[in-house]
Amino acid sequence: MDQWEEARQKEHEQIEEAVTKNGGNRPAPTVPQHWVRLRIATGTSGGGICALLLARALHYRFKPASAKAGHETWAANPFYSVWVDDIDISHFLENTDLVAQAGGSPPAVAALLNGKILEAIAEKGLKYCPAEDQAPLPCRRYVFNPLPIVVTYTHLTGVPYKVVFRGEAGRSEYFINHADYIRFYADYVGAPTFDPRAAAPDGKHIGRPPLPWTNFAQYALGTSAFPVGLPARIVQRDADNYKYRFVYDPASASYEWLTPDWANFCSLEPGTPPYQFAAVDGGCTDNEPIFLARQVLDGIGGEPAKLTSTETNRAVILVDPFADAPKTSIPADSMTLTSLLAPTLAMFVQSNRFATADLVQFLHPEVYNRLLVTPRRSNPAPGGAAPAFLTGGDALCGAGLGGFLGFMSAEFRHHDFMLGRRNCQAFLAWSLTLDKRNPVFAGPRPAIGVLPPGVTIPEGECPVIPLYGTAANIEPEPAWPNKGSFDAKSLEPALEARAKEMLHRVPGFLKFNEIEELGFAAVRGLLAGKISKKVIEKIESEMKGKALL
Known part of the structure; x- marks a missing residue:
């Protein structure tokens, strides 16, 4: 978008100069003149982190982490820095979260992995401020101002709602909503001063840098x-935000307020400390907050976006690295307790996600107002193995272990990051297209570039966002990491040390007596070693499944 804007501005200046110097008729522009605007960014889990990083990074100009750039440029990119350089399993296996402070008792176990490194990464990312030669832009006109940023959470205690039922006991039924979200509004240079009337009343205003974004790591x-x-987190917000919750009532064809049961929730009395809640990954309850995005794009009670290529003027773009087909059955020989733990957890998560999905969109499978960006690459298996292309999690090194396999190796993460750049470029060039007769276009239509074998664009359509400057340089498909490039056994000492430190808490938790504690101490090292080897076996199994071992 920056490159397109620069090309448009440069051509405008050239035309003005030519008219001023030579007079005569004004030449027609060759750069497309229509506008595309970023209206909202929303996400959960890693997507939520990216949305918050985007809100910060949009204040600055930073160099793209293209495949041809060196590590110095990559490291200066706020997204590459967080997702490739900073996150590594070695930090997660440190025991700094389990070591007692001077004179204190050993802290309780908060999670299997050490989450302290994430605190440092979040603080660094959300205070991103590049060097002086990459100063803030005067204005990014394609960014809506103020830009809504909506991040979802799984609220562990939940927000209670009371429903009165008639009956002798006179009791009410309570329903708890655990799918929560927080709305922010990012304010950008070059636009009018932030006006609260342009924001929903439950939104939190984010000031323009260099104002520090204090306490934002928690989000x-x-x-x-x-x-x-990973450790659950305490998130703080204004309790008044929960007053702005509503639902559409088809019986009355109107929106009705949802009022929490404040008596069993929190206090709204003046002087009450800010409301806090324990949160875990928002993907447990709302993994794809499409509805929250559509609410902004269409407006409350507004007309939904048109569906066709000739009419639609807005769309939700979903970026999902793990857009994989679901498993359809559980084998009869996998009905043991340990075998059912993972499917049972997945069942609860997927059920919650279905409840928050944009269900009405299921009725219209062929539309132009929602689009998907997901990984795609050639199959790295030798000998032309089928299928020719891998998609979704199959195309990523880091998709194994529930998305944690990427933490094992910077080489895995680098591959996935660069594949993401290639796939996003391809999406803009070949997938984000509309009919040339669509009223959103003004002036010359974006040109269709050279299409690779097997790729077609529907007749009469053209890209919505043209690629200019560095954005037009074709991103190559990254090489699949060599087998054995990461040695899982190198983690054995750290895994065993962490397991041993965690097992040290078992006697206190189970109230062992002195003899029992001595007996457990004798086998603690053995158990830690067994656990370490089991984890390594699982990592190696996942790597073999991806031809990484």
Whole structure:
């Protein structure tokens, strides 16, 4: 978008100069003149982190982390820095979260992995401020101002709602909503001063840099707190935000307010400390907050976006790295307790996600107002193995272990990041298209570039966002990491040390007596070693499944 804007501005200046110097008729522009605007960014878990990072990074100009750039440029990119350089399993296996402070007792176990590194990463990312030669832009006109940023959470205690039922006992029924979200409004240079009337009343205003974004790490940490694996987080917000919750009532064809049961929830009395709640990964209850995006695009009670290529003027773009087909059955020989734990957890998560999905869109499978960006690459298996292309999680190194396999190796993460750039470029060039007769276009239509074998664009359509400058340089498909590029056994000492430190808490938890504690101490090291080897076996199994071992 920056490159397109620069090309348009440069051509405008050239035309003005030519008219001023030579007079005569004004030449027609060759750069497309229509406008595309970023209206909202919303996400959960890693997507929530990206939305918050985007809100910060849009204040600045930073160099793209293209495949041809060196590591110095990559490291200066706020997204590459967070997702490739900073997140690594070595930090998650440190025991700094389990070591007692001077004179204190050992802290309780908060999660299987150490989450302290995430606090440092979040603070660094949300205070991003590049060097002086990459100063803030005067204005990014394609960014709506103020830009809504909506991040979802799984609220562990939930928001209670009371429904009165008639009966002798006179009791009410309570329903708890655990799918929560927080709305922010990012204010950008070059636009009028922030006007609260342009924002929903439950929104939190984010000031323009260099104002510090204090206490913002909690919002990134809360949406990405993978249950059990990473520590749950305390998130703070204004309790008044929950007054702005509503639902559409088809019986009255109107919106009705949803009022929490304040007596069993929190106090709204003046002087009451800010409301806090325990949060885990928002993906447990609302993994794809499409509805929240549509609410902004269409307006409350507004007309939904048109569906066709010739009419639609707005769309939700969903970026989903793990857009994989679901498993359809559980084998009869996998009915043991340990075998059912993972499917049972997945069942609860998927059920919650279905309840928050944009269900009405299921009725219209062929539309132009929602689009999907998901990984795609050639099959790296030798000998032309089928299928020719891998998609979704199959195309990513880091998709194994529930998305944690990428933490094992910077090489895995680099591949996935660069594949994401290639796939996003391809999406803009070949997938984000509309009919040339659509009224959104003005002036010359974007040109269709050279299409690779097997790729077609529907007749009469053209890209919505043209690629100019560095954005037009074709991103190559990254090489699949060599087998054995990461040695899982190198983690054995750290895994064993962490397991041993966690097992050290078992006697106190189970109230062992002195003899029992001595007996457990004798086998603690053995158990830690067994656990370490089991984890390594699982990592190696996932790597073999992806031809990484």
